Amino acid sequence: MAPAPATAPAEGPARPAAGGRDWGPPPRRRPARPSRLPKLGDDVSPSTRWALRALSVAVPLVVWVVLSASGAVDDTFLPSPAAVARAGADMARSGELFSDTASSVRRVGLGFLIAVAISVPLGFAMGSMSWAQALLEPVIGLLRYMPASAFIPLLIIWLGLGESSKIALLVIGVVFFNTLMTADVVRRIPRDLLEVSATLGARQHEIARKVILPYALPGMIDAMRVNAAAAWNFVVVAELVAATSGLGYRITRAQRFLQTDKIFAVLVVIGVIGLVIDILLRVLRDQVGRWAP
Amino acid sequence: MSDTSQPAGGGFAGPTTQPGPFVQFGPAGATEPVGMRKSAGPPEPAAGPGAAGGALRLRGVGMDFRAGRRGRPRRGRGGAPGEASVPTLADIDLVVEPGEFVCIVGASGSGKSTLLRLVAGLLRPTAGEVTLDGGPVVGPGPERGLVCQTGALFPWRTAAANVAFGLELLPLSRADRSRRVAWLLREVGLEPYADRLPGQLSGGQRQRVAIARALACEPRVVLLDEPFGALDVQTKEDMQLFLRRVWADTGTTVLMVTHDVEEAVFLGQRVVVLASDPGRVVADIPVRLPDGRDLATRRDSAFLALRSEVEDLVRLHHRAHARRLAEAAG
Ligand SMILES: Nc1ncnc2c1ncn2[C@@H]1O[C@H](COP(=O)(O)OP(=O)(O)OP(=O)(O)O)[C@@H](O)[C@H]1O
Ligand SMILES: [Mg+2]
DSSP, X not given: OOOOOSSXXXXXXXXXXXXXXXXXXXXXXXXXXXXXXXXXXXXXXXXXXXXXXXXXXXXXXXXXXXXXXXXXXXXTTSOOHHHHHHHHHHHXXXXXXXXXXXXXXXXXXHHHHHHHHHHHHHHHHHHHOHHHHHHHHHHHHHHHXXXXXXXXXXXXXXXXXXXXXXXXXXXXXXXXXXXXXXXXXXXTXXXXXXXXXXXXTOOHHHHIIIIIHHXXXXXXXXXXXXXXXXXXXXXXXXXXXXXXXXXXXXXXXXXXXXOHHHHHHHHHHXXXXXXXXXXXXXXXXXXXXXXXX | OOTTSOOOOOOOSSSSOOOXXXXXXXXXXXXXXXXXXXXXXXXOOOOOTTTSOSSEEEEEEEEOTTBOTTSSBOTTOOOOTTSOOSOSEEEEEEEEOTTOEEEEEEOTTSSHHHHHHHHHTSSOOSEEEEEETTEEOOSOOTTEEEEOTTOOOOTTSOHHHHHHHHHHTSSOOXXXXXXXXXXXXXXXXXXXXXXXXXXXXXXHHHHHHHHHHHHHTOOSEEEEESTTTTSOHHHXXXXXXXXXXXXXXXXXXXXXXXXXXXXXXXXOSEEEEEETTTBEEEEEEEOOSOSSOOGGGGGOHXXXXXXXXXXXXXXXXXXXHHHHHHHHHO
């Protein structure tokens, strides 16, 4: 028999160790106290969820109101919400807000569409065929690390100050990330689905269309959602540098005249439009990916 | 999966087996570089149908995962120390007659799944050949339906749409297709669940869908790899009776892998016992029980005797294998 353990276990009577074990039972922890807080992975009720969502906007807004009302910060640096709303209303009345928004949205729409049209087939190929992966991953992985904004001077030299250089910047900023993210989604398809489709008589192009595509579509839309935010950022960056219209251009104009209230109004518009795009894509994803948990 | 496996090329919509395209979808690194893969040699002159006799025939089939694409061992691939130094399957001879129900049993690791994947065409044997009606099997195809342990249903398709998958690839009218799907769903008792997604079905229901899907193209052989392994005893019993009924109704040939000897004896007309290292057939036992099997069959003395016999065989070879492993370890 094994020698009795030298140290008695913390709790409970010491039992003789069996099977040659010369250690006692492991120490016990006291059970966790029952808690009313939501547990990890718990769902909250819809009303709580909406209340929290409202809070997430309201708290920063209140902080802003308090900060500007207290006079702790100069109005030139942090205009009050009321001043920003006034500035926004002025810009809306004069029509420049809408024309700027329209030209920015047009650029994002076009650039993002081009980026998606390039990156989805590329990513699909990389994720589903290892030769495409081997061929493309090094170069795309490298290009991805080159900051798109650093291409602005080059793009202006190549393409001039017109629309094409801004759209090119957008494409450069989005296409590599979206390709790699799409490839990652496609690559996750379970092998047994591919195998079982082949045994059901599906040919390669049918497997691609009827198995890999539906499987990957929700994840591909998720990737687009992430990258739509990036595209929206890039269009403003492009317009900050060189443009005669657009929301980024409006910001640089306002900066020249120290109109911080205008800058804030444009920032709010940018944020709201981004949020709307995000929500639309999320609704689409939830429709397409109803089967996915 | 290791990159030493040899997944065969794509699928076939036609009833015959021909070399498929050789660009294989799959995770990077999971397959060998396929861009330049050539067809695996000229197709053997197929003996005319019936010439070989027997629906499914394995002749001297061997599978060595360590071998390279052309059957030669790869350089610098001795395998991990302690790894078995013999092929996974060696010299398998097996004939399954049309309409037969054959069960394969064997210890874990004896190569049951590998054998089934060879027949399905998902792997190429490194020795010997697999033929179906005299034609060589060179890739996966709808004349050999496969059902695996997990079911592998398409999670975005409803039960009915899963069953319809193979039929959608064939030139069938929509009406014809839905008639067939409805019949299959009725056959597997899932009519009320036709519009449910796999995530909303129980494990047993999912397996029924998988079986219906495999049957939809009316394959010559249905291959089942431990289809009821993950089910509870009660459901498993139901599913076994169900499978016998489907087999009787459709007259299809069934080759089923299981590690449950009782299941094999209850279901099969023949039970093939595999031993490990290398995986080989050590017994091929006819089950002489009446075809109308029910729960009383399980209490039948002939059934019990046969079951013990097969269990003893499996155990004997398992023990012998364990002993060999222990000796090899030192
Ligand atoms: N792709 C692979 N590459 C290398 N070795 C493999 C591969 N697939 C299977 N093997 C080996 O072949 C042997 C047989 O595997 P297989 O899956 O056929 O066993 P099995 O009889 O189905 O076992 P189980 O009852 O546990 O499912 C195992 O030793 C396994 O490690
Ligand atoms: Mg197995």
